[in-house]
Amino acid sequence: MMEWSVYLSGEIHTDWREQIVKGTSKLDLPVSFSAPVTDHSASDDCGAHILGDEDKKFWYDHKGAKVNAIRTRSLIEQSDIVVVRFGDQYKQWNAAFDAGYAAALGKSLIVLHDPALTHPLKEVDAAALAVAETPEQVVEILQYVTKGQLNR
Numbered sequence: 001m002m003e004w005s006v007y008l009s010g011e012i013h014t015d016w017r018e019q020i021v022k023g024t025s026k027l028d029l030p031v032s033f034s035a036p037v038t039d040h041s042a043s044d045d046c047g048a049h050i051l052g053d054e055d056k057k058f059w060y061d062h063k064g065a066k067v068n069a070i071r072t073r074s075l076i077e078q079s080d081i082v083v084v085r086f087g088d089q090y091k092q093w094n095a096a097f098d099a100g101y102a103a104a105l106g107k108s109l110i111v112l113h114d115p116a117l118t119h120p121l122k123e124v125d126a127a128a129l130a131v132a133e134t135p136e137q138v139v140e141i142l143q144y145v146t147k148g149q150l151n152r
Helices: 016-026 040-051 057-078 093-104 122-127 135-147
Strands: 004-010 031-034 081-086 108-113 130-132
Touching (some): 004 016, 004 057, 004 135, 016 081, 016 135, 040 057, 057 093, 081 135, 108 122, 130 135
Parallel strands (some): 004 081, 081 108
């Protein structure tokens, strides 16, 4: 049986990734997961820490974004499915980029967000093959696409 590669992108302030990993493990689904660096300070500081400090915040953030993009782009390109979670507390512009990048590459995209975000994310949702509201729905989608089984 094929092992599916799933990239988990998006907000880092809740345990949604762990819920999906646990749920797929419980069902013994043939999936492996990858994700961006979820240590917020490491992600913010990586460029300046590795390549040298910057006086201007723009260049500090620019370096970090580019170093993070090496990981993100490579893992999205290698994935079969990309799940992008949008939380309601923070503006996740990087998640919007990841969703658009995955869609442009023809990756199977699952978007995960609260129904209250449907209107602001309508263009992102339009690019997705599925729009879920809970991590459990993502697990059920993964069960169906990897094993052809529904929870009944």
